[in-house]
Amino acid sequence: MILIGNAVLSDDLKEHFFVCNLERCKGACCVEGDAGAPLDDEETAILDEIYPKVKKYLTEEGRRVIEEQGTWVYDMEGDKGTPTVGENKECAYAIKDDKGILKCGIEEAHINGEIDYKKPISCHLYPVRVTKYDEYDALNYDRWDICSPACGLGKELNVPIYKFVKDALIRKYGEAWYEELVLDIEGEKE
Incomplete structure (x- = not known):
């Protein structure tokens, strides 16, 4: 679980891969x-x-x-x-x-x-779904079989979900929030 500001993110957003494959789906x-x-x-x-x-x-x-x-x-x-x-x-x-x-x-x-x-x-x-609670937003990966081509392409291109939805996350929470998320996730690799 990742906590950034008032958002709690599932580890799935850093552990799973995704890139829409519209040609397939x-x-x-x-x-x-x-x-x-x-x-x-x-x-x-x-x-x-x-x-x-x-x-x-x-x-x-x-x-x-x-x-x-x-x-x-x-x-x-x-x-x-x-x-x-x-x-x-x-x-x-x-x-x-x-x-x-x-x-x-x-x-x-x-x-x-x-x-x-x-x-x-x-x-x-x-594929991120937001559930709003009184004190925080919960961000979870919405697994769906219709998106299996996107999972395969994301894995092939090595694009984790949090990177695939970067622009949307910045739109929703701001640039500084996203930078903190990246630092939290990528800081763990060191």
Whole structure:
């Protein structure tokens, strides 16, 4: 267990390897599961604000669902998340590229300079899941068989999870926090 600031991180983040292999999984994490992407409270207001600029990137069905249900919804457990499309529960913000790989319409708008918001932090951090408690955040590796190609590629490239999600961790906790994490983990090797 690693403690940095108000975050407790599983040792899995330093011991396991991961690099998304979209050519193999086709972005299955945008479809699989029982709900859309988890959202922080601040993100719901952001989605409401950016939707007019994002909607042109979305599928017709994704737009329809969002316009019927809203830019975010409560899931079965009462948590906030992105709405989903159809029985397969594809995220309403998911789009397919010409290779059939699912990508994020929000991120496409960001890449094209139309919005500052990249995508939900839960998506950016994946395969790390954050559970919020009163006094701290618990960061754990979300093992999932659909990500086995990512585990294999991460091992082949020697990229531990904490390095794979570096930008997302900095986005969530800050540069100084991440530097402390690296020092804690890599200091152990000496």
